[in-house]
Amino acid sequence: MFLDSLNEVQRAAVCATEGPSLIVAGAGSGKTRVLTYRIAYLLQQGVPAGNILALTFTNKAAREMKDRIRTLLAEQDSIANGSFRYLWMGTFHSVCTKLLRRDAERLGYTRDFTIYDTSDSKSVIKAICKERGADEKIYKPQAVLARISMAKNNLITPEEYGMNRQLLQQDREARMYDIATIYAQYQLRLKAANAMDFDDLLVNMLRLIDQHKDVCGQLQQMFRYILVDEYQDTNYVQYLLVSRLAEPQRNICVVGDDAQSIYSFRGADIRNILNFKQQYPEARVYKLERNYRSTQTIVNAANSLIHKNIHQIEKTVYSENEQGAPIRLCAYMDDRSEADGVASQIANCRCGYDDVAVLYRTNTQSRAFENELRKRNIPYRIYGGTSFYQRKEIKDTLSYFRIAVNPLDNEALLRAVAFPGRGIGETTMKKVSACGIEHHCAYLEVMRSPEQYALPVGAAIAKKLRAFAQQLDDLGALSEQTDAYAFADHVLKTTGILTTLTLDTTSDGIDRAQNVEELLNAIREFVAMRQEEGIDFTPITDFLSEVSLQTDQDEHLDDTQERVTLMTVHAAKGLEFKVVFIVGMEENLFPSQFCTQMHEIEEERRLLYVAITRAMEQCTLSFARQRFRNGQMAFNSPSRFLSDIDRQYFQQSSSTTPKPTPAPIAIPRIPSAINNQHSPITNNPSPITNAHTPIPSEYAEGSRVAHRVFGQGTVVRVYRDEVTENDKIEIRFDTVGVKTLLLTHAKLEKLD
DNA sequence: CCCTAGACTTTTTTT
DNA sequence: AAGTCTAGGG
Secondary structure, eight states: GGGGSSSSHHHHHHHHOOEEEEEOTTTTSHHHHHHHHHHHHHTTTTHHHHHHHHEEHHHHHHHHHHHHHHHHHHHOOOGGGGGGGGEEEEEEEHHHHHHHHHHHHGTTOOOTEEEEEEHHHHHHHHHHHHHHTOOTTOOOOHHHHHHHHHHHTTOOOOHHHHHHHHHHHHHHTTTOOOOOHHHHHHHHHHHHHHHEEEEHHHHHHHHHHHHHHHHHHHHHHOOOOEEEEEEGGGOOOHHHHHHHHHTTTTOEEEEGGGGGOOOOGTOOHHHHHHHHHHHHHHHHEEEEOEEEEOHHHHHHHHHHHHHHOOOOOOOOHHHOOOOOOOOOEEEEEHHHHHHHHHHHHHHHHHHHHHHEEESSSSSGOOOOOHHHHTTTOOEEEEEESSOOSSHHHHHHHHHHHHHHTTTHHHHHHHHHHHHSOOSHHHHHHHHHHHHHTTSSOOOOHHHHHHTTTTTOOOHHHHHHHHHHHHHHHHHHHHHSSSSSSHHHHHHHHHHHHHHHHHHHOHHHHHHHHHHHHHHHHHHHHHHHHHHHTTOOOOOOHHHHHHHHTTTOOOGOOOSSSOEEEEHHHHHTOOOOEEEEEEEOTTTTBBTTTTOOOOHHHHHHHHHHHHHHTTTEEEEEEEEEEEEEEEEEEEOBBBBBBGSSOOOBBOOSSSEEEEEOSSSSSOOOOOOOOOOSSOOOOOOOOOOOOOOOEEEOSSSSSOOOEEEEEEEEEEEEEHHHHHHHHEEEEEEEETTEEEEETTTOOEEEEEEE
């Protein structure tokens, strides 16, 4: 029997299928294993796959789990093998989307509703703020959206928001007095556009089951077994959703680790897991405390760190693996030498590239490592950052699909109008949108018949508007009859997207054209895949709904080459690597500069805990004494967390070299006391770079030139900036002082 | 209306 | 550094 490979607690947790269970799973304790075995076990017990709902937090986790179950069932040669694909498994958001599409009409949406991503949402908020004449310096779209999102995650309606003293007080401190109204308008706009944002997917799902008892009953009947991974990262709405669906059978199994809760910034509430036992008094609790992944040194070092947190569930994670190598700590002069040092350590590493990961706090840190790895011909794979579907050219192209499927999608319309340029400008679209809002109709509708809505535009523009509306309407009609691939191909060719992109022969422009080609390929593959599943007709709407929640771009990059993995610590959750480098261990970076309160620092500490426990054999921490950030050099002291880790687990330094050295050196002194004070970022006005080479030019040093804006001046020098690889000219203007301009762009006139 | 050059701002993590 | 915003010229 396949349960033999589990330890006792694990097996018990797998087999306790009836009633609520809480599995507290320490890092590396085989949590995913228990979940996958549990599902496989259920299937083997004859539970139909369609009755099982498994919720994960990221796409990656869902994919991983699916693969593992597939493998497990294949090994077992199980009869359950075939039904595997009827499993309900995915992120909260993707499962909710699928369920919502079936019953969207009940909530006043069509089944083709659009999912607005963050940039769509921000754009809506920006428009609202502008219309209201709000100060853009204070009402930053991102900040406003964060407030709205927070409210939604806690199921607070706009009306409730307006009456909530605590929220209003917080807003007052940020000098935003109007969030409730903006929130209300925002919701109206989305509804009118037949669109939901990420949070709406969850909130509306909850509304659906709360307001429609039949749907609720049906889903409760269907999901007889519910499993939730990473339960410590669920927010209030997710908690309510799970609670509702689990009634009345209460076959709910949640898995999590409070020590790995790292998503409170998006509303995750650790109390969900802490209070589970109170919510389900009959729940069985399983504690998985033995770590199978890492060496004792790594586990103990991580423990010593996490014990510095005040709030935690009592739990002893231990390893019976080898003691293993000590944790290494490397100090570098700057970010570049850090990347250089890590790359050279990777090059000399005896293990395969697949076994190595470089983990960082922020996505922007990846660049330095990319450069150094490329220099050494070390293949790497980068996760996160701006995903394929966020790129401008892709978003532009997708907006044509979006509007064809959902003519109310105003954000898509605004994008489509702007690219490729067709003589309909911002001013005109401002009028169109104002008109659409006033008449409570889609912007597209206004464009169809501008005169009917008394749009104040000239006849020529009205004609352009009508023509474009007609084109989009035609696409809409076509999208229903044509296969996704044929449709996309048609859109690319008839709207001028392809021609415009191929016109640009700069290297970036070629990239963009290729990206769009790749999108077309992805659609072709999608259609082919569906065909294999026996679905003959795949309209573009199916592709859109599949793609809108997809964030990992290079999933289909299934090459066989071994690669080093580069990603944020957040993205690394749930993964493991033999060798892990955790870089940028500096104050104001890790922990992030934005945490001020203790609970935020504790979350960052948990984040480092997650990072360290990804390592199986070797873990190396590093920091730089100075690094380029936002175009300036920043000096930060080593992270306070370094002194939270018990010294005995570090490699003891044999000699202390005070000299700056490019090679990793043992840090002479770990900051001893906890430094509660944030050391401010020091700005160095003149970065210590000597990468400016004089180049020959028609503008001699000391010669007089004239600029159309800055007036006359004297050339100081002309040089090549090795960092940016731009040729620059520095001029001392008579009236405005010294300016540095791009040589190729500056429009200068020589004076003799 | 559209483009360009220059100024100005932004700072985390993800669905 | 990189992206967004704006003024001004075409």
